[in-house]
Amino acid sequence: MLRLELRPQASRTMTFVAPLLAIAATVAAGGVLFAALGFAPLPALATFFLSPLGDLYGVTEWLLKATPLAIIACALALGFRGNVWNIGAEGQLIAGAIAAGGTALALYEVSGLWVLPTVLLAGVVGGAAWAAIPALLRIRFHANEILTSLMLNYVAVLLLAWLVHGPWRSPEGYNFPETRMFTDSALMPLLVEGMRLHVGVLFAPLVAVVAWVILSRSFLGFQIKVIGMTPAAGSYAGFGPNRVIAFTLMFGGGMAGLAGAMEITGPIGQLVPTVSPGYGYTAIIAAFLGRLHPIGILLAALLLALTYMGGDAAQIALGVPLAVTQVFQGMILFFLLAADVLIRYRVRLSLPHGARR
Amino acid sequence: MSEAELATLAAILAAMIRAATPLVFAALGELVTERAGVLNLGLEGMMLMGAVAAFGTAHAGAGHGAAMAAGAAAGVGMSLLFAFLALGLRANQVACGLALSIFGVGLSAFVGKSLVGTPIAALPALPIPLLSEIPVLGPALFSHDILVYASILAVPAISWFLFRTRAGLVLRAVGENHDAAHDIGYGVLKVRTLAVMFGGAMAGLAGAYLSLAYTPMWVENMSSGRGWIALALVVFATWVPVRALMGAYLFGGVTILQLHAQNWGVPVSAQILAMLPYLATIVVLVLISRDETKIKLNAPACLGKVFHSGR
Incomplete structure (x- = not known):
């Protein structure tokens, strides 16, 4: 029988080994999945993980998809460290897109270098405001932020659907549920001519640095870590959890809102009913896979962005459903949670009672 | 009221009960799980797997009984995944539940792709003789399918189990104080695993009701947040089964x-x-x-806490 033995101290080595084990196990399980579907596992895995990065277009799309994941996950990680479970990033992303989109429409055909920063700022404010709701409900009424932030995801989806079907629908859009295309001054400048990758990709390392500074170099970061380890310790040290709750939720919301604003002013160029393929949920996985550390998260975001590309590639080349992306993402998180046991426990082979002396 | 108005009233009441039924199943299952001290946020994923398994089984022509069993079994299968991680490997329950939901949404869409847009025969209504002929109340309460009746009967059954049987007492003891329960000699992990499996079966039935009866078809993500609403209902019910039923009916009404x-x-x-x-x-x-x-008094004291047997 396998037995778990508590380590005297959490293993630092295993903290870094566990994600690698999880990725290896996911690739292996993915091979089994493809084999079960009747494909040769190795070529199918190559289609999923390698073929999307075969040319410059693939690489630029990869970075484009990793950007929102990294930005959101870096911010969410601060909350997760402080035991604040914001799982409403998807709704906050949409709220940011709505605020940014509304601003871009209000500034339709207005030119000026200030237009785009205004639009992006509106996105940040929109996302933070959306996240302020669960923060307020948690602080003022002790309502569980997991459930309230999640409920608001559904509300945000419906709000966006209402806007693009109704009041904001494009007058020249042949009744399609979409707004006008934003004008040039409200669009992200492209980084590589002819590709969709835009300058917003630079926000990913920037937000990572900001998150790192907050966590490692500020009193707020210290408070987050203390409350995350032992919620009661904060009150002995003279601070309650409210500041941490409010900050981490609204920072997460603000960054999700920024990501939403950059999606609609970048690759999409207008508001449509679906502005995200679930980046807000996937970012949760990126945060855990990246060990809640900004550098780890940047790497994890790249890997998870690859699962979106792999899903597309597998759908085209192998004809498997696009949901294969979510299956891989779910497997990564499962294997990671399983591998994490090695951080706090030693796995020992224990002999049956009779064999022991 | 005129006869037509009465008929409308009955139809609305019946529709409310139908809308509430998946919530009743899912909330009651989670309530038992949480009473044993385990917070499983994976309801949404278990429901969707239950829905797709039940629909696929019915679509293959296996009959409604087998379809319902398949739904429950799929929920149990998913819940065992959670139990292995959260109980066996002592991983964080919140993270495991989230993983179960994310994975279930993806896996159900993946395996159900070929079922989208295909028809099945809906779960038939079984009007209860005599009772179903009472004006208003008959069509409102006594002309439903078997899963609706089962969801209602589950309330007294679970209440009786939790508060009137020894096994229910042990389950609650494990949820209130796992160290004391362990010291007395109860198998904490065994009790919790069974409670998680029960929650999985009920969530699977909730999904089965959606895809067999409520809207007899398979649509990606068709539970649309009901798993999460059910989680909120458990809190609303302050972990009391009959209040979970009332809460679910309130939501059915909304x-x-x-x-x-x-x-x-x-x-x-x-x-x-x-x-x-x-x-x-x-x-x-x-x-x-x-x-x-009020929450602190009613919530199981060990809800969501990791149990180490070898302290």
């Missing part, structure tokens, strides 16, 4: 209100009305959570 409001000429767009159940969930959570002591 859902039906939203569907009928447009027919009644309320000048609000469909998308705004569709927000109602989610907003109602938030309002209900706020109302019940305002009183912190």
Whole structure:
């Protein structure tokens, strides 16, 4: 029988080994999945993980998809460290897109270098405001932020659907549920001519640095870590959890809102009913896979962005459903949670009672 | 009231009960799981796997009994995944539950791709003789399918189990103080695993009801947040089964209100009305959570805490 033995101290080595084990196990399980579907596992895995990065277009799309994941996950990680479970990033992303989109429409055909920063700022404010709701409900009424932030995801989806079907629908859009295309001054400048990758990709390392500074170099970061380890310790040290709750939720919301604003002013160029393929949920996985550390998260975001590309590639080349992306993402998180046991426990082979002396 | 008005009233009541039934199943299952001290946030994923398994089984021509069993079994299968990680490997329960939901949404869409748009025969109604002929109450309460009756009967059954049997006492003891329960000699992990499996079976049945009876078809993500609403209902019910039923019916009412409001000429767009159940969930959570002591008194004391047997 396998037995778990508590380590005297959490293993630092295993903290870094566990994600690698999880990725290896996911690739292996993915091979089994493809084999079960009747494909040769190795070529199918190559289609999923390698073929999307075969040319410059693939690489630029990869970075484009990793950007929102990294930005959101870096911010969410601060909350997760402080035991604040914001799982409403998807709704906050949409709220940011709505605020940014509304601003871009209000500034339709207005030119000026200030237009785009205004639009992006509106996105940040929109996302933070959306996240302020669960923060307020948690602080003022002790309502569980997991459930309230999640409920608001559904509300945000419906709000966006209402806007693009109704009041904001494009007058020249042949009744399609979409707004006008934003004008040039409200669009992200492209980084590589002819590709969709835009300058917003630079926000990913920037937000990572900001998150790192907050966590490692500020009193707020210290408070987050203390409350995350032992919620009661904060009150002995003279601070309650409210500041941490409010900050981490609204920072997460603000960054999700920024990501939403950059999606609609970048690759999409207008508001449509679906502005995200679930980046807000996937970012949760990126945060855990990246060990809640900004550098780890940047790497994890790249890997998870690859699962979106792999899903597309597998759908085209192998004809498997696009949901294969979510299956891989779910497997990564499962294997990671399983591998994490090695951080706090030693796995020992224990002999049956009779064999022991 | 005229006869037509009475008939409308009966139809609305019946629709409310139907809308509430998946919530009743899922909330009751989670209630038992949480009473044993385990917080499983994976309801949404278990429900969707239950829905797709039940639908696929019915679509293959296996009959409704087998379809319901397949739904429950799929829920149990998913719950075992959770139990292995959260109980066996002592991983964080919140993270495991989230993983189960994310994985279930993806896996159900993946395996159900070929079932989209295919028809099945809906679960038939079984009017109860005599009772179903009572005016208003008959069509409202006694002309449903077997899963609706089962969901209602589950309430007294679970109440009896939790508060009147020895096994129920042990389950609650494990949820209140796992160290004491362990010291007395109860198998904490065994009790919790069984409670998680029960929660999985009930969530699977909730999904089966959606895809076999409520809207007899398979659509990606068709539970649309009901798993999360059920989680909120458990808090709203302060972990008491009969209150979970009442809460679910309240939500059924909100859902039906939203569907009928447009027919009644309320000048609000469909998308705004569709927000109602989610907003109602938030309002209900706020109302019940305002009183912190009420939650603290009623919540199982070890809810969500990791149990180390070898302290």
